[in-house]
Amino acid sequence: MSRRNRALLAAGAAAGLVLVGTYGAQAGFAPTPQGFTKDRSADLAAQIDSSKPRNVILIIGDGMDDSMITAARNYEKGASGRFEGLDALPFTGAMTTHGLKAGEGPDYPIAYVSDSAPTASGWSTGKKTIDGRISQGPSTAANVPGEDYGTVLEEYKAQGKLVGNVSTAEVTDATPAAAASHINARACQGPADMANCAPAKKSNGGKGSIAEQLVDNKIDVLLGGGLNRYNQATDAGPSVKEYAEASHDYRFVGDKAGLDAVTSLDDGPVLGLFTGGNMTPEYKPLVATAPPGVGGPDTRCETADRGNQPDFAEMTAKAIELLDNDKGFFLQAESAMIDKQEHASDICGAIGDLKALDEAVQVALDFQAENPDTLIIVTGDHAHSTQIVGGPDQGRQTATVKTADGDPMTVAYSTAASGSNHTGTQIRVAASGPQAANVTGVIDQTDLYATMLGRTPSTLPVTTTPAKPSASVAAVRKLSSKELAKRGVSVAAAASASTSVKVSLVKGSKTLASKKVAKTGGVVTLKAKNVTGKVTVVITATGPGGKASAKTNLTITRR
Template identity: 30%
Template sequence: MPAFLEATASILEGYGKALNQLGSAFRDVMNDRPGQSPDMPEPEMPANDGLAQNVILMVPDGFGTDYSTAFRTFKGGEELPAWEAEEMLTGAIKTHSANSLITDSAAAGTAFATGQKTDNGMISQSPDGQDLESLVDLAEAAGKSTGVVSTSSVTHATPAVFGANVEDRNDATTIAQQFIDNDQLDVMLGGGLQYFTEEKQGGMAASDLLAQAESQGYTVVDNATDLAGAQGDRLLGLFADDAMDTSYGESGEDQPSLAQMTQTALDTLSQNDNGFFMMVEGSQIDWAGHANDAGWAMNDALAFEDAVKIAQQFSEDNPDTLLVIAPDHETGGMSAQSTLDNNASIYQNFTATYEQMYDEAGDRIEAADLKPGDDGAAWIMQDTVAEMTGGEVFLSRDELNTVLTAEDADAGLEALTQTLNEYGGISFSSGGHTAENVPLYASGPGSDIFEGLLDNTEVGQGLAAAMGLEFSDLPGAEVMGIDTLMQGNEMAVA
């Protein structure tokens, strides 16, 4: 046998003897110490048997698939959207309500909050008017803290479904009263001050709900400065009479951003060792869609993304946290058809909504005592649009004429809207909601539940199942159960 083969055989024989001796020693140790080795502690099992201790549901209201496409372009290639950077896309959501192919936010939110369908306009009630059990009910019964954060009034449809049961989404004073009387939500942050204060305080409530909240242990704040210094484990922050500012911050008041509210809510709710459930809504993406204002939609999506990054960091620091991003529906029928010359990145430097631009130009034209057809009026419209788009848009003579010679203000705004959307490669087919599926994103324990094409009720049921909870009032045909929802998710419950 050649010398190199003899050497190889000798080495392999030595390895074999060494492995046999190692195996024998390991068996001896295991026989003396069953179940563990003397030097290696038994691996720790995941807390809560793999269930989610904390659940953060984030709702970008109205954010459809083309919004997602446009937002990626809006960011200009500098970085991916936070949900794409973390590869959170898991599926899509069917959005119809109990009585309509096209849902509203009340019915869609109810599906998320209760795991059941209802008619448009109803807040966590069945179509026949029965109050429905919600995720907040389940979480509270499990000893968890709960909260809602929104850039609309906290009594608006999406946050309302997590703390109230009413027939009509517009009954804001009753919703506010139930929020306080039910005494379940530990954190409420957003707008809607007028619905919590009496008429003599400038509000619409039948009684002083802020005083009642303070007697129930809430810290009450009304500005960003006080929010930053808030203490305690219960927090009510109302930062505007009704809706908060858009992402452009047009009022100049001391209002917190959605990201700031999200951070404070997490700091407050995470004081509970039993965990928490929290809903965060980027409300005004939807309102921008109704206005067909792509610039506003993209900038409010950016504000929402900042809040998502806060939640992602919390999830990274607390791996027992499930993060789900679920739009309730699509708004406006957006179509994103970008070109190199016309794409959504142009909206990065916008500082006002289209309506604010149009109104400001109109005010300046009126102050100059000019008529819309005057050359001076065209210069003012041009300068105003250029100023409020960060120098990105200079309207042509034909575009200016179309805007300024419209038959009325509504038509003028519509002309400006269409023009500014064309600059961004965006078009809309509707001023309302649509029936299209919307994207679904998830990460953390239980995220496998949200894979595939789901009904919006399955999102609500899945959120409960991820916490090891289950709705007790589901009709038989709708009961999915924890075992069913967890199929294919063995790693999450191991």
Template identity: 30%
Template sequence: MKQRIRGICGILLTAAVLCAWGCGSKPQDGGATLPPAASATPEKETIDYLNELTEIEFTQAKNVILFIGDGMGMNHIPATDAIAGGQYNGKLAIEYLPNQGTAITLCNEGEPDSASGGTALACGYKSNRKYLAMNVKREEVQSVVELAHSLGKKTGVVTNESIVDATPAAFTIHAPNRDDESDIAKLQIETSVADLIIGGGKAMYDKALEDSAYRQMLEDNRITYATTWEEVEAYPNEGRLIATLTDDYFEKAEEASPTLAQMTEKALSLLSESEEGFFLLVEGGAMDESAHVSDVMELTRQMLAFDDAVSLGIRFAAEHPDTIVIVTADHDTGGLQPKEQADPYVTAHRAEYHTSEMLKYEAALQEANPEVDLAALPYRFTTIAHTNNNVQVFALGFGTEIFNGETVQSFEIGKFIGAALGDESFGAQNKNGLQ
């Protein structure tokens, strides 16, 4: 995710859609008007297949679907359940995945960013902040997208962030600086082997395509460049597809068109035509933006949108047992925690931010949404930055029981994906995960 903090003016723009939270929702003790679940009465079929996942006999994987919730810390899911009520019998679809553990996200320099976090998951390497698919020596290292391509599989990247942002970039190109977004766009055109890249980022692509050489490269590399959903729908599944459907990222989950689930469904439809199988990354990137400005309400909506996409991946795996589904995060943003679990260190840390940014963000949100008692919400942020906290791992499919009840280094998830795709030697780390 972007290393930036949105201004208060950006927070105030949420007012137009946040009023929907009070419609038909049930106040929690303390007076807060809370959002309804996205699917208050889910179809029985949905509940049935989620409850039957442990009965499926999964086979050697041909397909791997990786879902990354950008900044999705340990408490993002319980907070969403508490605030929105859960989508399927009080839980998210994610929580039905049978193999559950945790991952250490520290990078080579300590606190991770999305570049180092993405590189660990994409390449099986822990590296430095800002590095994209490079080791600490700034040498290019193979990504799971490149590995899958070399094995004849189709590959795709879907995000509700900009496609030149750090997480999708770590899976599609190699670069020493995540901030060079126009150059990342050029590299995605020139060097990426991903068959599909779908998300936001039109502003940076407009800048990159001011160079006529890259407009010509789109044609030379048989790339369909789409800027509308209608163009994506019309894509004939020949050559490559790059789609930038909004200038930057999809800011409001309730206004997103297409939704992350729609983009995921389209990618699955296109990639599953491959007889050799596929690798698909789906990033819920916009949730990180919400956490950086302490907007727990928009975060909840983004989590529900992410879960809608995950439910499609789970359904696909249930129907195609040669598929692995993994859900995890690149790092934690915001240090979200239940109010009753505050400790002296966290309280002091929060007080420090109250004298600066957090107080401004929270005051702006409360002023914009007088019908919601923010103080009554059961979870709160403790920082506007990333943390060193572990993140959750949820998995389904052949061999994923190795994550159940375990704490792994995040690079080990990348190595597992590489091995599942067919390369047991994918990634390379020393014993403690750092180089």
């Protein structure tokens, strides 16, 4: 089976059909409202690949824990729906996120609730550190620098691979900063922000602010917010932006059109800064208030005016396009406004950016389908206090929205009278591709460091008998003849252990339309004119182990 693990739920969404069990839909099963219809062991085993990845795409949802994923899924897809990207990754585990507290060492106290600096530093360096610390070890106090720890991005850069760093926050914020800078305090983002990091100032012989270090590390594609930091003057006089352009040949782009116009890295690395601070969330705010709360059973989130800013999926797609090369690449991409809007008790803002993350995961999976030596990891950095509750009176602050099911969902924020805070619970981690199986079980976020760099491959059992193909298909049960001719019927087809897959629309002995899809299946649209009555959608999967087929019946009405 290919490593492309797209959930084939788009057809169901377009046609009103709910497929329960994302992995079942794409792995060759026929999911029902009760769950999966057959054992998945062989199909999961077929996706285990112990080889080292050539490309690594790490997608981070800041503050994205299971509660926030569930709230966003309920709103966007319904309780029985699934995200087409995020929920399609076959290997899923739980990840702990604790950090350390400052002290004398070497045995530092545990910080059970951490901020984004030590958590992002954890997967970047494979080591624990203290709050506020960026890819630098613990020490006796926050203002005392620790030991610089090398990062995954820096290691891949040293190997000659291209590297990228994308965020919807300021690119100098904690999570993107941890990928390629080292400093004792996350607040030291630009040259004018160095009050707590005096030893790191370039005029004092240090590496400079986070903004300066990111360009000094020659990140090939650096995209997000934070222009104000790069407009700050360096100790030497020019702004960081001017320094990047003059000293490292960075090409600056400031809007979506400028980003679209960049087609290669032949003329130098790209610095894309699309707003002075953090980028605009996908949805307008809906900020929770004290009970009875804000919103109600008919409240839906409204799309925000984002001006000429590219969205998260567009930035991720452009980064992948520019970084793709024969030697491979590393990309970290963060949907940051999930966390920032959770801090603001803004449920719509957080949902919108989790939706944006799912769209970016789909972009990565599309690339992986053509480049199966690509490892994709999707996770968060820490948990947050967003909780789905039973009603508007069940929290210090609450907000209610109407989900895709048409029913009200109330979320609560109860760690503060206003706003909300991080929590210390474990979070989801999921992956697809080479060495993706290493995320299963309960791991710590520091474990991702070795997985992303590529662990020593293990030996897998040899299978001598070709697996028999499996197939499943799903589509809407009824549509009109006019709809079939104009828009067609969306079909979710899935197969495993196959080399050829065809989906056909059949009436009696006549084939009305057919299309070939990828060897794991796909979502296709079949059209036919002047058809009424009963028709059948058939999937046929052929492979070394034989042939398998599945079908579903549709009723085509006159109107």
